[in-house]
Amino acid sequence: xxxxxxxLHAVKFWLPRNQKDDIIAELSEDIxxxxxxxxxxxxxxxxxxxxxxxLKRCGSPMAVAGRYLPQQSLIGPALFPIYSVIIRxxxxxxxxxxxLVWLGVTIFSPDFRADHPGAxxxxxxxxxxxxxxxxxxxxxxxxxxLDRSQAxxxxxxDWNPSALPAVRDRNVISRGSTIFxxxxxxxxxxxxxxxxxxRSVFHIFGxxxxxxxxxxxxxxxxxxxxxxxxxxxxxxxxxxRWTRFTASFRLGIDCYSFALxxxxxxxxxxxxxxxxxxxxxxxxxxxRSFNQxxxxxxxWVLIIGALVAFFDVRRILRVGPTA
Amino acid sequence: xxxxxxAIHYMSPSTxxxxxxxxxxxxxxxxxxxxxxxxxxxxxxxxxxxxxxxRKTLADHGMAIDEGTLYPLLRRLETQGLLxxxxxxxxxxxxxxxxxxxxxxxxxxxxxIEWKSIHESLEDIF
Numbered sequence: 001x002x003x004x005x006x007x008l009h010a011v012k013f014w015l016p017r018n019q020k021d022d023i024i025a026e027l028s029e030d031i032x033x034x035x036x037x038x039x040x041x042x043x044x045x046x047x048x049x050x051x052x053x054x055l056k057r058c059g060s061p062m063a064v065a066g067r068y069l070p071q072q073s074l075i076g077p078a079l080f081p082i083y084s085v086i087i088r089x090x091x092x093x094x095x096x097x098x099x100l101v102w103l104g105v106t107i108f109s110p111d112f113r114a115d116h117p118g119a120x121x122x123x124x125x126x127x128x129x130x131x132x133x134x135x136x137x138x139x140x141x142x143x144x145x146l147d148r149s150q151a152x153x154x155x156x157x158d159w160n161p162s163a164l165p166a167v168r169d170r171n172v173i174s175r176g177s178t179i180f181x182x183x184x185x186x187x188x189x190x191x192x193x194x195x196x197x198x199r200s201v202f203h204i205f206g207x208x209x210x211x212x213x214x215x216x217x218x219x220x221x222x223x224x225x226x227x228x229x230x231x232x233x234x235x236x237x238x239x240x241r242w243t244r245f246t247a248s249f250r251l252g253i254d255c256y257s258f259a260l261x262x263x264x265x266x267x268x269x270x271x272x273x274x275x276x277x278x279x280x281x282x283x284x285x286x287x288r289s290f291n292q293x294x295x296x297x298x299x300w301v302l303i304i305g306a307l308v309a310f311f312d313v314r315r316i317l318r319v320g321p322t323a
Numbered sequence: 324x325x326x327x328x329x330a331i332h333y334m335s336p337s338t339x340x341x342x343x344x345x346x347x348x349x350x351x352x353x354x355x356x357x358x359x360x361x362x363x364x365x366x367x368x369x370x371x372x373x374x375x376x377x378r379k380t381l382a383d384h385g386m387a388i389d390e391g392t393l394y395p396l397l398r399r400l401e402t403q404g405l406l407x408x409x410x411x412x413x414x415x416x417x418x419x420x421x422x423x424x425x426x427x428x429x430x431x432x433x434x435x436i437e438w439k440s441i442h443e444s445l446e447d448i449f
Contacts, residue, residue: 023394025410026374026419030390033375059391067395 003048004031007055014065023068031058075143078156083143090135097307098128104303111296171242171319178240182233189226207275214267218260225257242319251312258305265298360388362438364396365423365431368406373418397421405430
């Protein structure tokens with residue numbers, strides 16, 4: 001019976017202190033009765049090997065003890081859906097993009113790799129790990145506390161059907177946002193044209209800036225993409241729903257725009273700078289630093305562009321071929 | 324009702340999804356029986372039993388229940404005041420005997436009426 005005693009001892013470990021002996025006495029009686037019945041049926045004392053299946057059928061000690069405990073959960077079913085949405089949003093819109101940006105910078109930026117050699121590269125992820133740990137820990141803690149407080153009852157019971165949010169069609173484009181975008185693009189375009197921004201040399205507040213020969217090309221290309229944007233806004237004003245055509249058009253405009261900015265940022269945008277009181281050496285230093293900064297920032301243009309394109313592609317897939 | 328459920332189960336043609344169907348059937352069967360267990364236990368305890376004989380009585384009537392389910396259920400019913408228990412020696416061993424309390428008798432009567440009403444409703448639906 002040593003095996004039965006070992007089993008009961010293991011069950012006892014998980015039981016509530018004030019019920020341990022009572023529960024074990026009852027369970028022990030049941031198991032011993034089963035063994036006696038079986039012994040009477042086969043006509044000899046059961047060996048440990050024959051007792052084993054009886055104990056296996058009873059269940060693992062932890063599972064058996066668990067049935068005597070009240071059902072417990074850290075966050076109950078009333079609050080779990082909200083908790084789950086918050087955690088998923090946190091991962092999808094914060095932690096995952098952060099990780100993708102880190103990967104992008106690590107892969108595409110030799111400067112970043114040079115600044116963080118060997119283990120320092122992984123050490124640069126420390127803020128990400130801290131953000132993961134703290135955000136998950138504090139969210140879980142807050143919801144666990146809420147679940148045990150009166151706030152849970154308030155959240156679950158005090159609700160009004162007419163206060164529920166309206167059903168939102170994600171394929172509908174708000175006319176307000178279209179008009180806003182249209183206004184911004186038209187105003188920017190008009191200002192640029194009025195300022196003759198297609199030149200390479202600018203005189204601003206006593207300073208002369210000479211931009212790269214790519215600037216006029218960039219300017220006209222940007223005019224074309226802005227006109228395409230105006231065209232898309234007019235289309236969505238007449239039919240304020242995403243269709244496969246308008247969603248693909250949006251993707252095209254976004255990819256083209258970000259590629260254009262990436263190309264400009266990598267082009268040593270600033271050629272020279274002169275201003276009264278500024279020495280030639282200082283001006284040359286400023287030009288070099290500025291161009292280095294734009295070149296190293298180009299990767300961010302690419303990463304943000306990739307994220308925007310990702311959401312554009314998702315929109316196209318959501319709209320589907322029939323829309 | 325059981326006849327209907329078994330008939331549907333056994334009449335289905337043999338396919339590769341048989342195992343999956345068996346699992347689904349088993350889950351639903353257990354869910355159905357789990358809901359009826361407190362009623363079966365209360366009804367069986369109109370006469371006094373200790374745990375092991377109660378299990379055997381239920382099994383003899385086609386309501387087999389494992390010890391890990393029965394004993395926690397007995398404790399819950401006792402905490403709710405529907406059962407009373409007493410440790411007594413029998414065959415040189417200490418055993419805990421359970422029987423219905425006066426409240427338990429009343430609740431059992433109400434539950435049996437409810438059970439019959441559910442049974443009739445289901446028969447109506449079938």
